[in-house]
Amino acid sequence: MKSFYILILTSLLLTSCGKINLLTLDQEIQLGKQSRDQVFAQYGNKVLDPNSSDPKIKAAYQYIYNVRNAVLNSGNVEYKDRFAWEVYIINDPTLNAFCTPGGYIFFYTGLIKYLEDGSSFAGVMGHEIAHADLRHSGKQITNKMGIDILLSIIAGASSNEVAQLTSLFTNLGALQYSQSFEKESDAASVKYLCPTAYRTDGAYRFFEKLIADGNSSSGPTFLSTHPDPGDRVNNIKSDAAKISGNCTTNKLNYNNDPDYAQFKKNLGL
Numbered sequence: 523m524k525s526f527y528i529l530i531l532t533s534l535l536l537t538s539c540g541k542i543n544l545l546t547l548d549q550e551i552q553l554g555k556q557s558r559d560q561v562f563a564q565y566g567n568k569v570l571d572p573n574s575s576d577p578k579i580k581a582a583y584q585y586i587y588n589v590r591n592a593v594l595n596s597g598n599v600e601y602k603d604r605f606a607w608e609v610y611i612i613n614d615p616t617l618n619a620f621c622t623p624g625g626y627i628f629f630y631t632g633l634i635k636y637l638e639d640g641s642s643f644a645g646v647m648g649h650e651i652a653h654a655d656l657r658h659s660g661k662q663i664t665n666k667m668g669i670d671i672l673l674s675i676i677a678g679a680s681s682n683e684v685a686q687l688t689s690l691f692t693n694l695g696a697l698q699y700s701q702s703f704e705k706e707s708d709a710a711s712v713k714y715l716c717p718t719a720y721r722t723d724g725a726y727r728f729f730e731k732l733i734a735d736g737n738s739s740s741g742p743t744f745l746s747t748h749p750d751p752g753d754r755v756n757n758i759k760s761d762a763a764k765i766s767g768n769c770t771t772n773k774l775n776y777n778n779d780p781d782y783a784q785f786k787k788n789l790g791l
């Protein structure tokens with residue numbers, strides 16, 4: 523057993539800092555499910571019921587599923603068939619969206635209202651899907667907890683290791699990602715949207731609007747505190763320009779998107 527640890531630790535030392543992930547896919551999925559249930563408990567009936575018989579709520583969820591499916595079917599999502607990719611709307615004015623490990627995605631109506639078109643929304647969707655698909659939570663937890671502590675939990679006889687990890691995940695605020703993870707998710711969003719009808723650089727619009735509104739320094743955790751919104755706009759635009767020749771050309775219009783307007787209307791926004 524000892525040589526096993528030495529082997530692992532040696533390989534870890536050879537891997538760059540912050541990129542190590544000691545959680546298995548199954549642990550991330552379980553962690554995600556428990557986090558999802560915590561969100562349900564916290565928000566109660568503010569989480570709009572995806573099985574609602576209200577035709578407006580149904581239509582709103584159908585809109586969200588279409589955007590999600592476009593991203594998942596881009597051919598660039600590694601765990602497309604492995605993770606849950608459940609999406610929920612939280613009726614709350616918070617300007618935010620987040621995704622737990624294992625693909626449980628939450629959008630606040632505050633953010634849906636703030637955005638003005640489907641490409642901007644798809645850009646955020648791509649960004650959130652990327653956090654799960656690139657397994658940022660597992661890496662962040664590994665990084666914050668320290669490898670030796672995590673190894674001892676994983677190697678331990680305790681059957682509730684995932685419960686322990688869940689509480690650590692919650693306590694450490696692992697949903698606030700590092701600067702490099704935010705950049706990776708922005709770049710992945712561009713890749714995901716390239717083959718879709720949404721504008722490839724859709725993710726930049728949110729940051730641009732925040733800057734225009736003078737909101738960029740007090741932005742949501744979605745922004746993390748680190749990457750400068752102006753840099754994010756530039757990076758997303760330049761990444762999209764580089765691959766634009768290979769992307770679908772029949773893209774939605776930024777300034778006139780009646781489907782997104784209807785989506786907001788269905789939610790009373």
Ligand SMILES: [Zn+2]
Binds near residue numbers: 699707745
């Ligand atoms: Zn993010």
